[in-house]
Amino acid sequence: MANGLNVCGNVVGLPTLDAKTQAVLHEDRAPYQETELSRCGKLYGASEPMRNLFTMISKVAPTNANVLIVGESGTGKELVANVIHQKSKDSSQPFVALNCGAVSPQLIEAELFGHERGSFTGAIRSQKGCFERANGGTLFLDEVTEMSLDMQVKLLRVLETNRFYRIGADEETEVRVRVVAATNRDPAEAVAAGLLRRDLYYRLAVFPIAMPSLRERGHDIGLLADLFLQQLNAEEGCNKFFSRASLRLLQAYPWPGNVRELKNVVHRAFILADRELDIAPAIGPVRNAPTLAEQNTDCVTVQIGSKLADAEQQLICATLDHCGGNKTMTAEVLGVSLKTLYNRLNEYQSKLFLQDAIVHASPYGVQARN
Missing domain, CATH: 1.10.8.60 (Helicase, Ruva Protein; domain 3)
Incomplete structure (x- = not known):
């Protein structure tokens, strides 16, 4: 061993x-x-991104801060949420997980907050929701950006007051729950697209964690x-x-x-x-994505007499587009460091007279992430 x-x-x-x-x-x-x-x-991991992730988990787990985990599907966002709970001071309390995208808009309120007997057709008995079941522990809300905006308003109120009404109830229920949320979308893009309320985003992302692909x-x-x-x-x-x-x-x-x-x-x-x-x-x-070898089948045509900097920009933006906006893969294909790629993209963004050319060359933007 x-x-x-x-x-x-x-x-x-x-x-x-x-x-x-x-x-x-x-x-x-x-x-x-x-x-x-x-x-x-x-x-599990030995790479620098994973060691950084482990450090982030060890820092935030003992606190009461809400956490927003951002990453592609399959990267292990729920595993991170579970570890945060296991390393918290409330590890003996419940860990409850809910995939917001898997529950219909008509049922998610009852799923989150519970309901009283007879509050709607089929409610033959009172039932606790996820918040009550997670009381004292951790509630993991996966794919939170799939939640309707109306429900996001209600979720925001619970995060601010620690109180909510069961469906059909006359009195509020008070809980103490740490919320760990996750999404496979870029939160800033989700806010801009109207899929995620800005105020809810700031309430959830007290401590954001980015999952490496x-x-x-x-x-x-x-x-x-x-x-x-x-x-x-x-x-x-x-x-x-x-x-x-x-x-x-x-x-x-x-x-x-x-x-x-x-x-x-x-x-x-x-x-x-x-x-x-x-x-x-x-x-x-x-297989639903190209291999690195397949990514080299396209070509970029550069006119003779073009400036070297312009040719470099054209190649970088075309490669970024071909790699689906993945900057790490783009850097690998180009044979440069990720830091170098970010520096080049930020240089292009800072030149106002080149903005139109860059937007048309690549739909993926040039905003570097920390």
């Missing part, structure tokens, strides 16, 4: 490859074979794939391993579904494999 340092405070044992498998994979795993996964709750986590991809494979080997009593081609594809594929997709792909490849895992067939049927 290899020990990984738990940034949240513990040392944990993680499964390692047997000697024979390590010998087979030595050449392709060289960049990350000596790296150890750190663990925080059910979150899997493609931003470098060799965490291979480490996590190893972890998932060894867990499956332990469960099934097998000793399967990745092919060398699979290890290369793990790093080349952009993983639009993030850690959730990676885990599912490893599981599918495990089921299909007799001994050596080939992840290409497991990715193929569900």
Whole structure:
């Protein structure tokens, strides 16, 4: 067993490859074979973005601050919420989760606040809502931007007063609940689009946390794939391993579904494999994003005599557009650091006479995020 340092405070044992498998994979795993996964709750990672995430969790967990987690689907937002609760001083109290996008607008008020018997058709008995069930603990509201604006007003009032009315009730109920919310949308864009009330955004985002996508986590991809494979080997009593081609594809594929997709792909490849895992067939049927190799099929035409700075701008904006606005992937394709890319984009934004050209060249904006 290899020990990984738990940034949240513990040392944990993680499964390692047997000697024979390590010998087979030595050449392709060289960049990350000596790296150890750190663990925080059910979150694993060795990359700098994940270590920063673990630090953020350890800072905010002991407080009472509301948290807004922002990140793509499949990055582990609920796992973060769970760890925050586990590391809080109220960890012995309930943790209640609600996906706001999975509840119809007609039922979400009753789901959040509960109802009295006979308050509407089918209400044969009184029932507590999520706020009451989470009293003293943590309420996790996933995909909060999918909530209607009318409900956002009611949610805001609860966050401000810690009081609400059950449907059909004459008296208010008082609770003490920490709210951790999450969204896969950019909050600023959601506010601008009228999907999220600005005042609710500021109330939720007392402590914002940005989840890194899997493609931003470098060799965490291979480490996590190893972890998932060894867990499956332990469960099934097998000793399967990745092919060398699979290890290369793990790093080349952009993983639009993030850690959730990676885990599912490893599981599918495990089921299909007799001994050596080939992840290409497991990715193929569900792939919905281009590989890095496929991203190089387009070209940019630059007129002879163009200024070098103009040609660079055209290439950067076209590559950003082709990568779907993903700045990390764009930097990788261009062979520059992410900081360099942000500097270039901010330079373009600051030149007012180039704004129109940039907007038409790329729909993804140039606002750098911290």
